[in-house]
Amino acid sequence: MLALPSAPAPEPRRQVFVGTAVTVAAAAALTGGMVALYLRMRNEALSAVDGTWMPSEAKISMVAANVMLLALIPICIFAQWAVYSAKRDDKPHTGLALLLTALIGLALINAQAFIYATIGLPANQGTYSVMFYSVTGVSMLLAIVGVVFSAVTAFRYLGGRTTDREVVSAHALYWYAYSVIFAVVWFVVYVTK
Amino acid sequence: MTTIDTHATSAAPASAGLACVADWVTTTDHKKIGRLYLGSAAVALIGSVVVAALLAFERVDTGGTVLPIESLTQLFSIYRFGLTYVVLLPLVIGVATAVVPLQVGARSIAFPRLAAAGFWAWLIGSIVSIVSIVANGGPNGGNALFVDLFYLSCSMAIVGLLATTVSLATTILTTRAPGMNLRRVPWFTWSALVMSVALVAALPVLVGNLIYLFVGHRYPSLSEFSGNRAISDWAGFGFTQPTTAIFAIPVFGFLADTVATGTRARLTPRGSIFAAIGLVGTAVFASAVQQPVVIRSGFSALSGSDKFSDLIPFALVHVLPLIGAFLAVALTATALKKKPTVGAPLVFALFGSLLVLLGLAASALQHIGDAALMDTVFEEGAWLAVVYGGVLAGLGAVAHWGPKWWGRTMALKATLPLALLGFVGAALASVPLFIAGFADQPGGVFPSVDPGTDGVVKFEYSGPQELWNALSAIGHAVVLLTVLAFVALALRAFLKGDHAGDDPWDGQTLEWATTSPAPEYNFAEVHIVRSAEPLLDLKSSNRSDA
Numbered sequence: 001m002l003a004l005p006s007a008p009a010p011e012p013r014r015q016v017f018v019g020t021a022v023t024v025a026a027a028a029a030l031t032g033g034m035v036a037l038y039l040r041m042r043n044e045a046l047s048a049v050d051g052t053w054m055p056s057e058a059k060i061s062m063v064a065a066n067v068m069l070l071a072l073i074p075i076c077i078f079a080q081w082a083v084y085s086a087k088r089d090d091k092p093h094t095g096l097a098l099l100l101t102a103l104i105g106l107a108l109i110n111a112q113a114f115i116y117a118t119i120g121l122p123a124n125q126g127t128y129s130v131m132f133y134s135v136t137g138v139s140m141l142l143a144i145v146g147v148v149f150s151a152v153t154a155f156r157y158l159g160g161r162t163t164d165r166e167v168v169s170a171h172a173l174y175w176y177a178y179s180v181i182f183a184v185v186w187f188v189v190y191v192t193k
Numbered sequence: 194m195t196t197i198d199t200h201a202t203s204a205a206p207a208s209a210g211l212a213c214v215a216d217w218v219t220t221t222d223h224k225k226i227g228r229l230y231l232g233s234a235a236v237a238l239i240g241s242v243v244v245a246a247l248l249a250f251e252r253v254d255t256g257g258t259v260l261p262i263e264s265l266t267q268l269f270s271i272y273r274f275g276l277t278y279v280v281l282l283p284l285v286i287g288v289a290t291a292v293v294p295l296q297v298g299a300r301s302i303a304f305p306r307l308a309a310a311g312f313w314a315w316l317i318g319s320i321v322s323i324v325s326i327v328a329n330g331g332p333n334g335g336n337a338l339f340v341d342l343f344y345l346s347c348s349m350a351i352v353g354l355l356a357t358t359v360s361l362a363t364t365i366l367t368t369r370a371p372g373m374n375l376r377r378v379p380w381f382t383w384s385a386l387v388m389s390v391a392l393v394a395a396l397p398v399l400v401g402n403l404i405y406l407f408v409g410h411r412y413p414s415l416s417e418f419s420g421n422r423a424i425s426d427w428a429g430f431g432f433t434q435p436t437t438a439i440f441a442i443p444v445f446g447f448l449a450d451t452v453a454t455g456t457r458a459r460l461t462p463r464g465s466i467f468a469a470i471g472l473v474g475t476a477v478f479a480s481a482v483q484q485p486v487v488i489r490s491g492f493s494a495l496s497g498s499d500k501f502s503d504l505i506p507f508a509l510v511h512v513l514p515l516i517g518a519f520l521a522v523a524l525t526a527t528a529l530k531k532k533p534t535v536g537a538p539l540v541f542a543l544f545g546s547l548l549v550l551l552g553l554a555a556s557a558l559q560h561i562g563d564a565a566l567m568d569t570v571f572e573e574g575a576w577l578a579v580v581y582g583g584v585l586a587g588l589g590a591v592a593h594w595g596p597k598w599w600g601r602t603m604a605l606k607a608t609l610p611l612a613l614l615g616f617v618g619a620a621l622a623s624v625p626l627f628i629a630g631f632a633d634q635p636g637g638v639f640p641s642v643d644p645g646t647d648g649v650v651k652f653e654y655s656g657p658q659e660l661w662n663a664l665s666a667i668g669h670a671v672v673l674l675t676v677l678a679f680v681a682l683a684l685r686a687f688l689k690g691d692h693a694g695d696d697p698w699d700g701q702t703l704e705w706a707t708t709s710p711a712p713e714y715n716f717a718e719v720h721i722v723r724s725a726e727p728l729l730d731l732k733s734s735n736r737s738d739a
Contacts, residue, residue: 004706004727006718013367015303022359022366026393029480033398037405037427037483041417123412130409130416138404 020170024177027142031181034138035188038131045127054128054193058121064111065190071111072179075104079150079172086157086168094168095158101175102150105143112140132189139185146178221305222713224598226357227291229312231591234284235680237319238584241275242673244268249622249666253659269637270331271323276580277432278350279319282440284587286357289385289443292594293361295704296379298370298722300714303363307356314353321346332424337410344407348400355396362389370703372722376463379702379725380453383467384446387474391439395480399431402483430483433572434556435476437579438514441549442473444586445521448542451593452525454698455533459726466524472517478509486510490562511557518550536698537608541589544616548582548623551575555627568637571630574623581619581672588615588679595683596693600710603686608679615675621668625661634658701726 045053082097115136123133153171156164217225248268251260260268294302302308322343325331330339365386369378378386406427409418418427430436449470453460460466479486486506489495495503533539555575559566566572589612596602630636696705705728707716724730 004703004720004722004731007371007721009300009719010371015363015367018367019304019307019359019363022362022393026355026359026397029394030397030401033480033483034401034405036481037402123408124414126414127409127416127418130405130412130414130418134401134404134408137408138401 014166014169016166017170017173020173024174028177028181031135031138031142031185034131034135035184038135038188041127041131055121055125057125058119058128058132060190060193061115061118062190064114064118065186068108068111069183069186071104071108072175072182075101075108075175076172076179078104079175082153082168083165083172086162086165089162091157091162094162095154098150098154098157098168098171101171102147102154105147105150108143109140109147112136112143135185135189139182142178142181146174149174219309221301221309223294223302223305223308224291224711224713226302226305226308226312227287227289228598230283230287230290230315230357231587233316233319234280234287234587235676237275237279238284238676239673239680241272241280242669242676244272244275245622246666246669246673248272249662249669252662253666266333267326267329267331270326270333273432273576274322274326274331274347277437277440277576278347278354279323281437281580281583281587282354283315283319285388285440285443285583286354286361288447288587288590288594289361289381289388290357291598292590292704293382293385294364294368295597295707295711295715296382296702297365297368297373298703298716298720299364299368300716300719301368302360303368304360308360311353311356311358311360314356315350316353318346318348318350318353322350333422337413341407341411344403344410348403348407351396351400351403355392355400358389358392358396361385362393365389370720370722376467377722377725379446380449380460380466380470381443381446384443384449384470387471388439388442391442391474391477394477395431395436395439398480398483399428399436402427402431427483430479430485432576434552434559434575434579435479435510435514437576438473438476438518438549438553438556441552441579441583441586442470444542444545444549444583445470445473445518445525447538447586447590447593448522448546449525450702451536451539451542451589452528452533453726454700455536455539456528456531457534457699457701457729458528458531459729460525460528462524463725466521469517469520469524473514473521475509475517476514478506482506482510485560485567487560487562487567490565492561492563507557507560511553511560515550515553515557518546518553522546522550534699535609536593537603537605537612538589538593538698540609540612541585541592541615544612544619545582545584545586545589548578548585548616548619550582552578552580552582552623559630565633566630568635569630570626570634570636572636574626574630577623577626578619581615581622584672584676585612585615585619588612588676591679591683593698594704595687596697596709597704597707597711599687600693601687601690602693602697603682603690607682611675611679611682615672615679618668618671618673618675622665622672623668625664625668629658629661629665632658632661634661696728699732701729703727 042053045051078097078101082094082101085093085097121129123129149171153167156167217229220226247260290302290308325339325343325346328339329336330343334340334343365378365382405418406423409416409423413419449460449466488503488507492500492503552575555571555578558564559571559575592603592608693709695709703720706720
């Protein structure tokens with residue numbers, strides 16, 4: 001065997017953080033592709049003669065949609081608070097921030113469920129309903145993943161892995177990315193419809 | 194360390210067998226995960242090529258139905274889905290998973306459980322996809338339940354491949370040996386990184402469209418996503434060029450690796466070859482538009498702005514990857530001025546690269562409207578060139594890196610002719626379809642059942658269709674023969690063959706600095722890297738010292 005110069009094992013290069021970044025890039029591609037197709041189909045529908053896009057019976061609760069967007073502000077603040085506290089080895093505040101992030105994430109999911117319950121539009125009402133439920137469903141799935149991520153990070157941290165600060169940073173990155181993704185969905189699907 | 198004393202009992206062989214199975218099922222060793230991908234893809238390859246040969250024989254007579262006509266759609270779906278997502282991509286990802294951590298000097302892959310979970314998700318998703326196609330699900334399927342199942346399982350298989358890709362990209366970005374910056378990574382590792390980044394951008398778009406299709410089909414209405422042709426309209430981009438070119442990017446990295454090893458020289462200009470391989474990754478733009486990007490018919494009569502709006506997307510999606518592939522092959526080939534040691538992997542890599550290049554060139558031509566090749570069998574020829582190019586390179590990669598996985602080596606004399614045979618078979622399978630495409634032979638399933646009349650739809654053909662389709666069928670048969678012979682040789686060599694040395698090819702990169710087979714932890718010590726060819730440096734200094 002050839003003898004190359006050897007060295008002590010290097011410090012890990014933020015593996016969880018980089019892995020999370022790659023994963024959120026995939027999530028952005030997923031949602032971006034779906035939103036792009038949504039826009040295309042909407043344009044085609046509206047440019048047709050007497051074209052309609054959104055069925056008249058669909059009633060989207062804009063209050064719930066706006067609350068979802070606003071909820072992302074405290075989510076990002078709490079996720080960053082967790083990073084700030086973890087860097088200072090402040091276990092109680094890190095745990096509190098992570099649990100608050102998960103709690104508001106749950107509220108986000110609840111708001112999405114409220115929209116589904118009140119929209120009055122079955123999924124089998126044509127292209128709009130198929131696309132609406134698909135895009136918002138994927139967005140909700142990403143929020144569920146975020147809540148699970150928050151819970152797992154909190155349990156790991158509160159369970160004693162307090163040196164695992166990178167996971168807390170990766171968790172914050174996930175919620176930042178989700179906020180951008182949801183903002184796009186909110187603008188396209190809820191505002192401009 | 195605790196030592197447990199064990200005693201042989203009569204139940205020992207059975208429990209040893211079970212332990213072996215459990216070890217493989219629960220493994221987090223990247224070399225085993227990679228080999229699981231390779232083994233599964235090899236089985237799928239044999240099955241898919243058999244189906245390909247049957248379909249090709251069916252086409253020899255335009256109206257003939259050797260096979261039951263109602264099963265042709267399913268067989269065609271298995272052929273396209275199978276060769277793309279159950280053979281080509283897993284084969285490439287499998288090789289990369291097994292090799293890349295060794296090449297970057299890492300002791301393991303990043304997120305090994307994610308990589309393993311990705312493999313099992315892909316395997317289960319692929320099996321269920323094939324079963325659902327057979328049960329009249331899949332594209333144009335008549336059984337609604339199995340069509341839904343196909344969408345779900347196909348998504349599951351792709352998400353599995355994505356999971357392993359995330360693991361692979363993270364490995365390259367975070368676990369490189371000290372001193373190995375991104376400019377110093379081996380050629381194959383660079384190409385695997387380019388592929389991974391492109392896959393992370395492209396495959397989720399396909400999954401998103403499959404979600405639309407699933408919801409549209411599960412809740413049927415007059416939507417764009419409910420009809421029988423919906424899958425080819427909205428997910429078709431994932432099964433053809435230039436998306437499939439992304440899957441074949443590592444072919445060019447493998448070529449550069451084998452040429453550098455064969456010539457025992459430093460391959461230059463390094464930056465240009467890296468850029469060329471990166472340029473092939475621009476094929477990812479195809480997933481951004483999700484539809485064929487064509488230059489419209491009557492191009493010369495178009496206005497200046499219309500010409501511009503056709504040419505820019507066409508250049509991004511078709512021309513840039515083609516230029517990248519051409520430059521990657523051409524720049525690498527310049528190193529062949531120094532006579533290389535011709536090994537089977539080098540020949541496999543060269544033929545594989547040429548086929549992928551041919552497929553990309555043909556794909557660009559097909560998307561020029563005035564060539565009138567859209568919807569002809571020409572597209573299938575281009576796709577086959579890319580897929581079989583990737584497969585040939587994959588076989589070469591097994592011959593090249595097999596010693597690191599099994600500790601044994603394949604016989605050069607027996608393997609080398611298979612590269613030539615495989616190339617001839619792949620060229621025979623694809624090139625006649627180009628000619629048939631120029632003679633307006635339609636693509637897709639043929640003959641087919643007219644949904645309106647339930648009659649058999651034939652096609653009018655102006656050339657000697659029997660000849661071209663028969664040649665294509667023979668090509669598939671030759672590829673099948675090549676694959677069977679290679680698998681038999683590989684099994685024999687890796688189970689009972691000669692023991693390989695640690696550095697059987699006189700390599701330049703880190704994987705050849707560990708034992709053959711490599712231990713589970715890959716390297717006993719973490720190596721420091723001071724150039725892109727650390728072993729070449731060491732051997733040169735040893736020679737000058739002597």
